[in-house]
Amino acid sequence: MKGPNGLGKPVRRVVIAGGGTAGWMAAACIAKVLGKRLDIKLVESDEIGTVGVGEATIPTLLNFHHLLEINEQEFMAETKATFKLGISFENWRNVNEDYIHSFGLTGTDHWTAGFQHFWHKGRERGLAGDYGDYCLELRAAQENKFAHLPQNGRNFGMNYAYHLDASAYARYLRRFSERFGVERVEGKIVDVTASALTGHIRSITLDSGVDIEGDLFIDCTGFRGLLIGQALGVEYEDWSEWLFNDSAAALQTASVGDAIPLTRSIAHPFGWQWRIPLQHRVGNGIVFSSRYVAEDEAIQALLGNVEGEALMKPRVIKFTPGQRKQVWKGNVVAVGLSSGFLEPIESTSIHLIQRSIIRLMQMFPTNGIAQTDIDEFNRQAAMEVEHIRDFIILHYKVNNRIDAPYWMDARNMAVPKSLQHRIDLFRETGRVFRIPNELFAENSWIQVMLGQGIMPLRHHQTADLMGDEELSHFLGGIKGQVDRTVAGLPPHQAYVERYCAAPK
Incomplete structure (x- = not known):
């Protein structure tokens, strides 16, 4: 039934099907922002376990916590969290060859060319060390050091994320959500009822016999996809031709x-x-x-x-690596594993939950669900996950291992054209590009491509404008500042114990 504005009926009752990280992140955000206007229920069963292995995050989680005004020290103590500066990839390029994909920036770019071009010329001239020598976060990680640093003219800031206990994080967010009015309902979903007129979900039935009606349903039921997949029949796009792990x-x-x-x-x-x-x-x-x-x-x-x-x-x-062909259909929005799954190699699972929630908040159908919003939501979600998919495939495609069929088959597979273009561009020119709103920045692509063994054939001509003395001074100044900053950092373990130690 259409409302006076031509849309569906206003959304006042939100039902989140499933708990875990996805369910409680959704509950926390919706309740914090719109809790006074909505009736929000989260249904979960103590009998159904959560996957609970998404315990490494990326820096975007800090933005989510900032929006929710979450106290970092309290959150870290309750989730027994530590800091994360990046990922150490060991034996990926080849056996006994390692590299780090850090969260920081490397060096200083020129407006015409990225730092990698100046570094590349420095390597050719014997003036440069490892690419990672010019990145604060990478060097701090190598030295097992950490501290919060201000971003100003004299100091580098420090980009970081967290390692956290996923089950404790869900409990923490539950308490947070309940303070803003979210009602948790214990029970196992045994049936889903849809309207014969609109095809929208009208209610879910629990094993207790209770029916819970809603205007908007958030499907956080994990790989099962009880609402988006089983009830609404949204198909799943399988990406195992590129991502072998299952x-x-x-x-x-x-x-x-x-x-x-x-x-x-x-x-x-x-x-x-x-x-x-x-x-x-x-x-x-x-x-x-x-x-x-x-x-x-x-x-x-x-x-x-x-x-x-x-x-x-x-x-x-x-699991099956891939993505739902629609993550919002009718009055159901899939968040987390119900929407798809990319293996956890780059710790993107919680990020994708976060992005879905924020996107939903930006398009929240307060005055009724509009197909134009659904279409735009699905378009953005598909583009975002495809960019991440390509970045993950890169780790497998570009390798030098000859010891196992798994790695040789990965090296020989045909990859999406979008990824092959990025690989060819970097190999031939040393250039990378970032698509607007893409998760991984240029330096992430550079670190992984160099780490996996791609060395550009040439550098940008801007780097040739520097003579050896000037280039040596430029590179040395960056490395010196990084070295001095790292030398002044405390050990990571000591900092955690002082800043956010979990209760004994």
């Missing part, structure tokens, strides 16, 4: 040393392993392709490559 096994272990400000990503012949250091434990897991290794063998590889006492049995998660 399984993961997660394991928590006791800490045996100081927490480092890096996520470790360790490549194996059939996938890769993560290590995420928290204040109280270490999150471990192995992501693998069942086409190249048996599940038992992958789990044994994980168990043989962890440190500290295991706190649980490995938990296996099956």
